Amino acid sequence: MLSYFLRRLLTAIPVMFFVAVFIFLLLRLTPGDPAQAIAGDQATPAQLEQIRESLGLNEPLSTQFFTWVGRMAKGDFGQSLISQQPVLQMIGQRIGPTIALALTAMGLTVLISLPMGVLAAWRHGGLTDRAVMAFSVIGFSVPIFVIGYVLIGVFAVNLRWFPVQGYKPLADGFWPFAHRIFLPGLALASIYIALVSRMTRASMLEVLREDYVRTARAKGLSEIVVLFRHALRNAAIPILTVVGTGFAMMISGVVVTETVFNIPGLGRLVVDAVLARDYPLIQAIILLTAGTYVVINLLIDLSYALTDPRIRYQ
Amino acid sequence: MKTFGLKALGCAALVASTFTALPVWAETTLTAVMQAPLRSLDPHLSTAQIVRTHGFMVFETLLGMDDKYQPQPQMADFAVSDDMLTYTFTLRDGLQWHDGTPVVAEDAVASINRWSQKDGSGGTMMTYVESIEATSDKVLTIKLKSPFAPLLELLAKPSPIPAFIMPKRLADTPVGEQVIEMVGSGPFKFVADEYRPGDQAVYVKNMDYTPREEPSSWTAGAKVVNVDKVVWQAMPDMQTSINAIQSGDVDLIEQVTIDLLPLLAMNDEVETGIKNPLGAQVTGRFNHRLPPFDNPQVRKAVMYALDQETIMQTAIGNPDFFQLCPSIYGCEVPLASDVGAEYLAGTADERMAKAKEILAASGYDGTPVLMMQPTDLTVLTTQPIVAAERMREAGFTVDVASMDWSTLQSRKNGWQPVADGGWNFFFTYWGVAGIWNPLVHSLINGSGDDNSWAGWPVNARIEELRAAYLTAGSLDEQKEIAKEIQKITWDDAFYFNAGEFKSVAAWRTELKDVPAGPITLFWGVSK
Numbered sequence: 001m002l003s004y005f006l007r008r009l010l011t012a013i014p015v016m017f018f019v020a021v022f023i024f025l026l027l028r029l030t031p032g033d034p035a036q037a038i039a040g041d042q043a044t045p046a047q048l049e050q051i052r053e054s055l056g057l058n059e060p061l062s063t064q065f066f067t068w069v070g071r072m073a074k075g076d077f078g079q080s081l082i083s084q085q086p087v088l089q090m091i092g093q094r095i096g097p098t099i100a101l102a103l104t105a106m107g108l109t110v111l112i113s114l115p116m117g118v119l120a121a122w123r124h125g126g127l128t129d130r131a132v133m134a135f136s137v138i139g140f141s142v143p144i145f146v147i148g149y150v151l152i153g154v155f156a157v158n159l160r161w162f163p164v165q166g167y168k169p170l171a172d173g174f175w176p177f178a179h180r181i182f183l184p185g186l187a188l189a190s191i192y193i194a195l196v197s198r199m200t201r202a203s204m205l206e207v208l209r210e211d212y213v214r215t216a217r218a219k220g221l222s223e224i225v226v227l228f229r230h231a232l233r234n235a236a237i238p239i240l241t242v243v244g245t246g247f248a249m250m251i252s253g254v255v256v257t258e259t260v261f262n263i264p265g266l267g268r269l270v271v272d273a274v275l276a277r278d279y280p281l282i283q284a285i286i287l288l289t290a291g292t293y294v295v296i297n298l299l300i301d302l303s304y305a306l307t308d309p310r311i312r313y314q
Numbered sequence: 315m316k317t318f319g320l321k322a323l324g325c326a327a328l329v330a331s332t333f334t335a336l337p338v339w340a341e342t343t344l345t346a347v348m349q350a351p352l353r354s355l356d357p358h359l360s361t362a363q364i365v366r367t368h369g370f371m372v373f374e375t376l377l378g379m380d381d382k383y384q385p386q387p388q389m390a391d392f393a394v395s396d397d398m399l400t401y402t403f404t405l406r407d408g409l410q411w412h413d414g415t416p417v418v419a420e421d422a423v424a425s426i427n428r429w430s431q432k433d434g435s436g437g438t439m440m441t442y443v444e445s446i447e448a449t450s451d452k453v454l455t456i457k458l459k460s461p462f463a464p465l466l467e468l469l470a471k472p473s474p475i476p477a478f479i480m481p482k483r484l485a486d487t488p489v490g491e492q493v494i495e496m497v498g499s500g501p502f503k504f505v506a507d508e509y510r511p512g513d514q515a516v517y518v519k520n521m522d523y524t525p526r527e528e529p530s531s532w533t534a535g536a537k538v539v540n541v542d543k544v545v546w547q548a549m550p551d552m553q554t555s556i557n558a559i560q561s562g563d564v565d566l567i568e569q570v571t572i573d574l575l576p577l578l579a580m581n582d583e584v585e586t587g588i589k590n591p592l593g594a595q596v597t598g599r600f601n602h603r604l605p606p607f608d609n610p611q612v613r614k615a616v617m618y619a620l621d622q623e624t625i626m627q628t629a630i631g632n633p634d635f636f637q638l639c640p641s642i643y644g645c646e647v648p649l650a651s652d653v654g655a656e657y658l659a660g661t662a663d664e665r666m667a668k669a670k671e672i673l674a675a676s677g678y679d680g681t682p683v684l685m686m687q688p689t690d691l692t693v694l695t696t697q698p699i700v701a702a703e704r705m706r707e708a709g710f711t712v713d714v715a716s717m718d719w720s721t722l723q724s725r726k727n728g729w730q731p732v733a734d735g736g737w738n739f740f741f742t743y744w745g746v747a748g749i750w751n752p753l754v755h756s757l758i759n760g761s762g763d764d765n766s767w768a769g770w771p772v773n774a775r776i777e778e779l780r781a782a783y784l785t786a787g788s789l790d791e792q793k794e795i796a797k798e799i800q801k802i803t804w805d806d807a808f809y810f811n812a813g814e815f816k817s818v819a820a821w822r823t824e825l826k827d828v829p830a831g832p833i834t835l836f837w838g839v840s841k
Contacts, residue, residue: 030721031717031721031724031725031735032718032720032721032723032724033720033723033724033727036720036723036724036727037353037354037720037723038354038359038360038492039359039360039361040360040361040362040365040474041361041362041723041742042361042474042744042748042756042767043361044434044765044766044767045727045764045765046765047432048727050489050490051359051490053490054488054490054491080511082353082354082511083353083354083355083494083511083512084354084492084494085494085511090510090511093510093513094510094513149553152557156557156561157557157560157561160561163561163563164554164557164558164560164561164563165549165554165557165558165563166558166563259550259551259554260551260553260554261554262547262549262550262551262554262558264510264513264514264548268512268513268550269512269513271550272351272353272512275690275718275719275720276353276720277720
């Protein structure tokens with residue numbers, strides 16, 4: 001298992017290198033000028049040229065690339081071209097809200113969608129099943145920003161149960177944190193609740209037809225035990241895959257939720273960086289996101305072995 | 315022992331009653347949503363409005379500009395010699411940097427030198443300057459080679475790059491490099507630890523700041539700070555900002571989208587109004603170097619085809635917040651005049667007929683016009699669509715190229731053929747404080763120089779007039795020159811002045827005395 005883990009980690013190196021080369025070239029081929037973002041609309045070409053020179057943007061691409069890679073090898077991801085702050089510091093300021101949002105959304109997804117999916121499979125073809133499927137279609141179809149605004153309109157503006165915007169870190173206390181993260185978490189979770197509940201239902205329907213489920217029922221076990229201990233565990237592998245990749249997608253796809261609820265997270269940071277052509281910051285965030293995908297995929301693979309004893313990695 | 319105990323009890327009661335009698339101290343925080351997030355800090359390097367406003371929080375200028383457009387003493391009092399060749403500035407008492415060191419004249423010398431390398435009009439000023447010297451710790455002397463009338467106005471101007479004074483060690487930062495340490499002498503101190511670029515900027519009241527004694531007026535006079543802390547919170551979504559001000563999460567929104575004003579009109583706890591009386595002018599810029607707009611008659615056809623009212627109706631909608639005028643300096647500034655009004659006279663249909671007539675006679679061969687359209691800047695997204703339709707109706711072939719603002723800004727600086735990434739026409743807007751006289755107005759540069767602002771028109775007469783403006787001795791003389799310049803910009807179709815709009819701010823009723831100014835001011839206001 002350990003050697004498998006290490007081998008998978010080693011294979012991530014060329015993946016990350018390819019991502020680094022790709023994103024570096026892609027950004028340089030994209031029109032736009034960081035110097036203009038710094039100097040503003042009214043700057044003259046000579047002023048822009050001075051800024052480009054001081055930022056090293058006039059160096060040949062190969063020089064810029066190897067300088068960047070060389071620095072990264074020493075753990076230095078460089079400075080933001082616009083704010084002149086270290087990019088790791090900027091990411092550090094913003095990653096907390098994004099992880100908190102993604103974890104909240106994933107927690108709500110698991111808490112809501114697994115029982116919904118199991119219930120729909122158990123009552124297959126009945127009213128409950130249809131209700132779950134209808135909810136699922138709505139979750140898929142309605143954009144997150146619409147769900148966000150509806151939640152704000154109902155629960156924050158009208159009922160005043162929650163604040164309309166903003167984020168408090170956990171360090172400020174659990175209640176302030178939970179009070180502000182719940183609505184955005186729920187809005188972000190909506191599409192994943194729809195996805196995972198459908199996946200759970202489909203997977204459970206397969207398993208519920210198996211002989212061992214019939215045997216478990218024949219032994220006189222309660223339905224709860226049959227459903228959650230015997231059926232759900234055997235239906236878990238595709239669900240785990242969706243939950244795992246869903247988490248990675250949340251980390252990289254929280255822009256809309258962060259914007260609607262004004263959460264100062266990584267999603268907004270990367271959009272700002274792209275609009276300002278802040279190359280070092282974009283490169284660092286993309287590499288971080290790619291690394292997150294690699295690690296989460298690895299964790300998903302390892303979790304298979306925990307849920308299914310037949311799976312062993314050599 | 316017993317006596318001591320009673321005394322102690324009495325003292326405790328006295329102390330307790332004292333605390334009970336005094337109001338409990340609470341920090342006053344004003345939270346504002348600004349028109350753009352603050353991402354860079356150096357106010358000498360950037361022409362962005364948000365960086366300028368940040369600059370006025372932290373730094374000061376030698377002179378301030380009052381609401382009569384007159385330069386007034388701010389950091390320094392001034393005297394001008396009879397021959398108009400020597401300007402003496404004496405720093406007022408009590409000025410000190412946020413790190414506790416005193417402000418000295420050497421700081422001002424270094425700052426003006428740095429500013430003049432960044433600000434176009436500052437650069438022009440330096441061609442008239444013989445020397446700038448600190449003649450003592452408190453006195454700064456500027457000696458000129460020949461009279462330069464707008465010197466005081468330049469040192470007081472609030473836009474596009476004000477002449478902010480920094481400590482010498484910061485002002486010596488090489489040109490092109492950003493100053494990132496925010497140590498100024500202004501009424502607020504920047505809290506670096508709480509700064510999150512693009513998200514949050516925090517300022518606290520500078521307790522060591524001594525305001526001037528004159529009444530406050532724009533950036534001149536007393537800067538009395540009545541709040542302990544100002545937080546600028548970025549909110550990329552205007553609906554979220556509206557929700558936040560209604561719920562009391564924020565106290566002020568610098569610019570509300572006009573469409574959403576009805577939402578706030580229903581709320582008794584929120585007021586709205588125009589706090590920047592200058593507004594901004596929308597301009598459609600031609601690329602004079604490329605066909606078809608290298609032909610002045612073709613440009614003139616566009617001037618008649620486009621219609622100020624249609625464009626402003628589409629972009630702003632509510633006529634309470636836009637104004638139509640031919641003045642290229644802003645509709646309500648001292649140099650404003652009606653010269654060029656004939657280009658805007660008549661109905662849209664009558665003007666379209668004239669545009670068709672001029673275009674037919676111009677020799678236009680159907681060369682497609684590439685019009686750049688920014689898709690991520692709401693205030694400039696609609697104009698290209700309306701303009702393209704009007705131009706097509708006049709007989710032009712128009713391609714609208716959609717792109718983000720960053721791409722447009724970069725692309726506008728190149729004059730290569732359209733097929734190689736060039737352009738013919740685009741809209742932008744200018745705060746009136748950045749165009750209010752011929753010295754600061756970038757769009758009327760007729761030198762055709764590569765280093766001038768995009769568009770590169772060539773007109774020798776306008777260059778003579780711009781030079782004459784610099785030595786004009788009176789406002790009347792300046793006005794006459796400004797009128798002639800305005801006439802040339804219309805006749806030679808330098809660019810299309812598409813009208814002026816005002817920004818509307820919103821604030822909670824807890825805020826009192828929100829001041830007006832050419833930028834959003836955070837002194838004078840109380841909560």
